[in-house]
Every structure is written in C-alpha cells, then in structure tokens.
Amino acid sequence: MTASPSSRVTIKDVAARAGVSKGAVSLAFNRKPGLSEATRDRIFAAARELGWEPNLTARSLSSSRVDVVGLAICRPARMLGLEPFYMEFVSGVESVLTEHSCSLLLRLVRTVEEEAGLLESWWRGRQIGGSILVDFRADDPRVAAAERLGMPVVAVGHPTLTGSLTSVWTDDATAVTEAVRYLAALGHRRIARVGGAAALGHTVMRTAAFDAAARTLGLAGAWQVATDYSGEAGARATRSMLTAAPADRPTAIVYDNDIMAVAGLAVAAEMGLGVPGDVSLLAWDDSQLCRLTHPTLSAMSHDVHGFGAEAARTLFGVITGSGPGSHPVPTPVLTPRGSTAPPRG
C-alpha cells in the first residue's frame, strides 16, 4: 500500500503560498485565536487554491487524538447480513460521528476473544480513540480488557453485564414482561419464547424475565428455547413448538428478533395454522420487515437508530472525560399489528 496522492500538497506549501509559517496555517485550520482576520482568510484561500486538507495521520500523531472509533461485531457473517438491527444501529452511530467529523472503523470477528485482541491492537496501535462494544455476555473479557487498557468505551448492554464501563442499554426485562402481560391479557395461557443466543447477557436476562412474568401471571406452560438468532433456528424452534401435543402447544410465541418471527410465520403457514387465529406471533426490534409480511407482525418496537446515536454520543462523553455512567434508552414498547389476537375458542 504505497500508492500516494498525485498532489503531495502539505502544510508547508500552503504556508509558503499564503506567505506565513506552518504554525499560522495550523492555527487557522484549528480555529484557534491569535491570527488576524485577514491572515486567516489568506490562509484559507491558499489552501483552497492548492486543494489542501490537513493530513489526519500527521495530526493525530502530534496531537495524539484520533478521530476514529472502533466497532467490532461478533456474529457469524451469515446471521449478520439478515439482522436489520446492526445496520440500523450503525447508521445511528454514524449520524453522530459525522457531526464530529469522526469515522467508524468496522470489523466483523468470530469470537469475543478475537474481538478483545482486536480492540487491544487497535488501541495500542493508536488506530482508534475509543470503541463501542456490543453483545455482552456473562464475564465478558472485554470489560477487563477495556479497563486494563484505559481505553474509552461505551458498552451497549445492561449495567449488570458491563462492570464499571459506561453503558447504554434498554430495559429488556420490562419489555419482556410487557410482552407476556399483553399476550396473557389477550387470553393466552400457553406462551412460548424463541430466544436469541444463550451466551449473550441480554438473552439470559430476557429468559429470566420471561420466567418471572409467567410465574407471576400463573401461566403453566411457559416454554423457552435459545437459538442462534438465525431464521433457520427460529423456524426449527417454531416447528417443534407447534408440533407439540395440543395440550402443550403454545397459542402465542414471542421471538427475540424479527427474522425468527418471519420464519415462524412461514412455519405456521406451512403447517396450515392461521396467524393469529391458531397462534399469535410477536416479533422483537420491529424493523420494517414486520410490516412486510401477511399478516403484519406485532412487535416489541424500539428506535434502533436512536439507540446507536445515543451510544455514539455517550462514547464522546467518555472520551472527553465525563465519569462512568449508565444511560438507559427507552424501553421497547408493544406495537400490536396483525399477528396477535385472542386465542381461538
């Protein structure tokens, strides 16, 4: 990688053209005081004429600030592509980064350990000024790594999972409870849940909340399984639930993402079961996908774009030295559509 821009214009050329020193150009471009209006204008004019922009590499070397934040995502590529969550989250992150002329360094990794290593490498190599961490699991190695390195990070996950790191999170337990209460209020007694990856902290929390809610409401057949979030796993789980003996068969199923709910809908159709007549389905995240099916999918809905934006804002806070904190974003709310109704009979 040694290709170089055709125009090797540097601050020196600009300085020469404007008839000032390098220092003056630097002052002008960093909007610092100590230059007359006239000189400043001359400098900008010279820069414009030469098509010069400060070399960010050199800048971050001398000022030791890096206008790049890292994001490593650890899920199989196959699942990532389908998960609308991430792209929306990333776009929210971007929207805030852009305001700060900051860029996003993205990497897809296979394991948390690999991710922890990557973060360390990025940080040690001064490639990033901070990082957003997602998909926390119990005893996540990244907590210790970030603390040890003193790297500014924002952890997207419940405070109980993210140790002393500043966190941004949704109250999934409350949302799960609301989902279950809603279905129970419709009259469902056998409610099942197709959860996400068991290793992920928020899956554990949702699972516990689901159990608790079912107990509270006196629902006997609260049946949950963990999956890998893929549509295929969602279909498989749904199939095994809907082929259970009639007395055990759930009349409502809650999914941990949209994809699995879509897959569940297909399974119901394939088995000749009506939705919501024979079984109600409730999705999670509520991407547009939920409005593209027939029937449309009821979902626990939240603003994923805003979630990403808040994570980025919080990261800037951490970088500029605000103390650790916990930043809840709005709890997902139930958005009823065509896939939920009282159980038949």
Added chain:
Amino acid sequence: MTASPSSRVTIKDVAARAGVSKGAVSLAFNRKPGLSEATRDRIFAAARELGWEPNLTARSLSSSRVDVVGLAICRPARMLGLEPFYMEFVSGVESVLTEHSCSLLLRLVRTVEEEAGLLESWWRGRQIGGSILVDFRADDPRVAAAERLGMPVVAVGHPTLTGSLTSVWTDDATAVTEAVRYLAALGHRRIARVGGAAALGHTVMRTAAFDAAARTLGLAGAWQVATDYSGEAGARATRSMLTAAPADRPTAIVYDNDIMAVAGLAVAAEMGLGVPGDVSLLAWDDSQLCRLTHPTLSAMSHDVHGFGAEAARTLFGVITGSGPGSHPVPTPVLTPRGSTAPPRG
C-alpha cells in the same frame, strides 16, 4: 478526543529494553533482513514484556502507506438496514482485508456528491489507502473524482458505468435474460419486473435486458417499474400490478432484491392470490430470507460474500499497482424454489 493509552510505550522504550536502537526494532517488526536471530528474539521479547505494538499512525506518516480502505454506502439508512446484500458484501470485504491486517472505514452518506466529497477528504487527509465504490449511476461523479485524485479504487459495477476504473461486476443482463426465459419456459406470457432505483446503472441495464428478453421471446405484456428498493415500494408496485385488469395482470413478477419479493409475497397473500398458483414470484440476490418464507422464494442467486471478497482482492491489486482491469464474478444463477410454477390454466 485526547484520551491516551495508560501505557505510553513507544519504540524507544522497546529499543532501550532490548539494548538496541529504534532502527533495529523497526527492522525486526517489519520482518526485514539485517538482524541476527538472537537480536530479533530479544526485541520481540522486549516488546512483548512492555506490551508494545507499533503506532500505526506514526508508521503510515513516515512510510506513507495506509492500511485502511474506505467504503461509503449511499442509500437511505432505512433501506440499508433491511438490505441483507450490504452486510454480506461487507463481510466478504472484511474477510480479505483481515488477511492483510487492513481495516475498513465505513460511512453511510446521503448523496453521491457527498460521497465524492468524502472520498476526496479521506484521500487528501491520508485516511485511506484506497476505496471500494458501489452503486454506480450514469455519469457517476466518483469516476472523475477517483481519476483526478489518483486514488486507487475498485468500482463495483459494470465496465460501461465505471469508465477507466478497475471494475468488479456481475453480468446482470444475462441473469435477467435467464430469469425471463425461465418464466417464459414455464409458460408465463405476462411477466413483470419490480426494479430497483432508476438512478442506478445496474437498474438501467437490467431494465434494458428485461425489455430485450421480452421482445426476443415475443412477450407482449412486459411491465416494469422502478422503486427505491424498499419493501414498501415493492409492496406498492406489486399491488398495482396485481390489481390490473385480468387480461393485463402479470402471472409472474421478478424483483430486484429479496426484500421486495418478500413484500410481494405478503401482498399476494393479502389479496387472496396463491403463490405460485395465481402468480409466480422471483427474488434477486438470494439471501437466507428467501428460505424463510412460505412458500420459499425462487431467486436469482449469487455469492455476495464472495463478491465482496473479490472486490477487496481486486482493490489490493490496484493498490499494488497492477494495471486497470475488469473482473467479472459469476453471473447469478436461477435457484427455483416454491414461488415459481407454470401459470394456472
């Protein structure tokens, strides 16, 4: 952004600890000849003990090589999240970048002009060593920009769209022709197509190929519309096609992506039309989504991950100075599933 790693270990510290000069450490870490085995080992040991990794910022400043490639994607955030194509493409790109210890700088932009400006800024600011350009349109400003800047880029798009830039592309015209011929062979005479964004070059090419194929096969009612790729637009287009007078109503519809095909499936269901009995649907790209519906969606299928990987490989070729070239990747092939069948009657 002035936070700094707790450990301000530099090459100097490592050199001191190993009892050598900075230069020696540099030689060791760049695997260059001129050091004895013993010294090299001592240097690596010292680096390991101090937890040092070379500061990539400093390295790229002095060596003027940048191990980062840029990717700007220009589509509304809302659509991006749903489009499995991009994440899969990115994951393919990543898989190759990782082998070269190279990172991906990602940005979502709103317009091509904004993108062209961003690329220039990235390049001028030495943030990237090259870039992958996607979603070409006619007279795309990025072609001129890349040439003017002398920036290594690989253009993902048909050579007719990408000027003198090295390109990586799929033969969409042939794929469209295959799709139409397949549907015609099943007996369909009224075939429609729900296309992507009209501004995009490959939409134009697919549209032309569709027209040509229909003419060749003597199909009267070849009906096409352009959309913005969103599921909603796909649903709207499908609805208007399926509500046409019986004599005009298409018996088969080809979509330009998966999402719109899923939406089309829902529209058919909502209208009480059977798929594939009353209308056949054919998706494009063939993400896993196509296997999660009922019926499953027949699709023009290609290896998007491999497409991304090839783009990245080609970019490395450009960066290391290989001449311009044109790199076709395999043409999408028809993968029949449950959503296509001969027309009723």
Added chain:
DNA sequence: GCGCTTTCCTCAACCGGTAAAGTCCGATTC
C-alpha cells in the same frame, strides 16, 4: 521618550515511527 501590554506571528522541538546512509568488525582475498 520610555516602559508595558497586546496582538499577531515565527521558530524549533516534538509526536513515533521508517528508510537510507554510515559505522564497525571479523572474515576473505590477493
């Protein structure tokens, strides 16, 4: 007219690496 600020700008030392030229030294050659 003299000292004292202020304002505006220059100078030179970094930041942490790379790379080309230079040094040292034991082995080989004639």
Added chain:
DNA sequence: GAATCGGACTTTACCGGTTGAGGAAAGCGC
C-alpha cells in the same frame, strides 16, 4: 598485511502536522 566485503547495527534525516516559547510591531499611559 593491506584491501575488500558483507553482515549487523546505529545514525540521522525525514513524514506532516501541533504546540509552547519567544519576538517584533503597534498602542497606551505618563
């Protein structure tokens, strides 16, 4: 025994900015 050579490092000059310590000129009070 002097000249040559190559291996193993070291030295030093950058890369392109930032930054803090000056310094010259203008303005001001007395």
